[in-house]
Amino acid sequence: MKAIVNARIVIEGGIIENHALLFDEKIEGLAPLPLVMNDVEIIDAEGAYVSPGFIDLHIHGSGGADVMDATPEALEQLSTTLLGTGTTGFLATTMTMSKEEVVAALENVQKHGGSASGAQILGVHLEGPFINPDRHGAQDRRYVSKPEIDMIVPYMEMIKMITLAPEVEGAKQFIADMHSTYPEVILSIGHSDASFELAQQSFAWGISHATHLFNAMNPLHHRAPGIVGAVFESDVSCDIIADLVHLHSAILSLVYRMKKERLVLITDAMRAGCMKCGSYDLGGRSVEVGEGKALLSDGTLAGSVLKMNEALANMVQHTAMTRTEAVDAVTRLPAQMLDLKKGQLRQGYDADIVIFDEDFGIITTIIGGIIKYKKEV
Numbered sequence: 435m436k437a438i439v440n441a442r443i444v445i446e447g448g449i450i451e452n453h454a455l456l457f458d459e460k461i462e463g464l465a466p467l468p469l470v471m472n473d474v475e476i477i478d479a480e481g482a483y484v485s486p487g488f489i490d491l492h493i494h495g496s497g498g499a500d501v502m503d504a505t506p507e508a509l510e511q512l513s514t515t516l517l518g519t520g521t522t523g524f525l526a527t528t529m530t531m532s533k534e535e536v537v538a539a540l541e542n543v544q545k546h547g548g549s550a551s552g553a554q555i556l557g558v559h560l561e562g563p564f565i566n567p568d569r570h571g572a573q574d575r576r577y578v579s580k581p582e583i584d585m586i587v588p589y590m591e592m593i594k595m596i597t598l599a600p601e602v603e604g605a606k607q608f609i610a611d612m613h614s615t616y617p618e619v620i621l622s623i624g625h626s627d628a629s630f631e632l633a634q635q636s637f638a639w640g641i642s643h644a645t646h647l648f649n650a651m652n653p654l655h656h657r658a659p660g661i662v663g664a665v666f667e668s669d670v671s672c673d674i675i676a677d678l679v680h681l682h683s684a685i686l687s688l689v690y691r692m693k694k695e696r697l698v699l700i701t702d703a704m705r706a707g708c709m710k711c712g713s714y715d716l717g718g719r720s721v722e723v724g725e726g727k728a729l730l731s732d733g734t735l736a737g738s739v740l741k742m743n744e745a746l747a748n749m750v751q752h753t754a755m756t757r758t759e760a761v762d763a764v765t766r767l768p769a770q771m772l773d774l775k776k777g778q779l780r781q782g783y784d785a786d787i788v789i790f791d792e793d794f795g796i797i798t799t800i801i802g803g804i805i806k807y808k809k810e811v
Contacts (some may be wrong), residue, residue: 469731487522487786496707530562557594613640633664
């Protein structure tokens with residue numbers, strides 16, 4: 435048994451002090467201090483915050499590695515790099531590339547994802563190729579294809595989320611088939627030019643989420659509210675890239691006010707995450723990284739270099755979102771979407787825990803009750 439003491443413990447609804455967090459592989463519960471127990475390993479948080487480990491629903495790469503590299507080494511590098519950002523679990527996110535390359539990435543995660551020693555690979559987020567070529571963003575439009583369920587059936591045990599455009603040919607039937615056969619898979623509208631009305635219809639078909647709201651989709655317009663307007667008018671969840679590059683701080687505030695408990699924070703990070711500025715690639719396309727931006731040669735944003743703990747700090751600093759709400763957006767809500775017993779410091783839940791300072795600097799990352807990362811002093 436381990437116990438974290440001298441901590442400000444972030445739980446649903448608030449922050450408590452003068453308690454110890456008890457855990458082994460699972461959370462055992464909270465106990466008031468002083469703690470009187472035998473055979474307990476004490477971890478002194480020294481006044482820092484303690485919360486569930488962060489979950490990233492949308493990340494392509496970091497630490498020089500990318501999911502589309504389709505190698506066990508890339509998954510291991512990504513997994514271990516994320517520990518320093520407080521991320522304890524993530525969806526390995528694919529790109530719109532050739533069918534052969536997408537399949538290779540899926541097979542790699544299927545074969546080697548469970549052996550990654552750092553942040554846990556919780557499944558796959560299939561971002562494309564079932565998107566609108568006119569809203570491809572940094573995705574390679576040459577490989578955009580019609581929704582094809584047969585292509586992904588062999589990998590459905592690990593596909594947890596699919597981003598697609600509901601207006602493309604075959605999408606309505608694909609959504610219906612997925613919703614009836616694989617209801618646990620999160621279907622997300624993204625890289626889409628759907629109208630307000632069609633977006634609303636797609637929510638009735640089975641879409642329940644929106645991918646990086648505002649980015650790679652039609653803009654919110656007072657005569658054509660588009661996807662953003664439909665999301666604001668519904669109870670579907672959405673995620674945003676809170677790096678102050680993809681979205682202005684005023685938009686971060688707007689989305690927070692409109693969606694609150696239905697808002698998830700993601701990074702959409704590419705291989706340059708946690709790396710120096712320079713030249714990288716994303717989905718086979720050259721990307722220049724500098725000043726916190728990742729850009730294609732034509733100036734198109736190409737994912738991000740955002741760290742999850744930075745996203746939390748940005749939301750707390752630039753919006754009315756509280757520290758507890760920000761933590762919720764990367765813990766409880768994504769865990770519930772994935773139907774996992776993670777994301778809460780409750781008895782019986784996985785002991786995925788992060789200790790961080792006032793500015794969300796990561797001090798310690800714990801996965802399954804084991805310390806995986808500790809900041810060097």
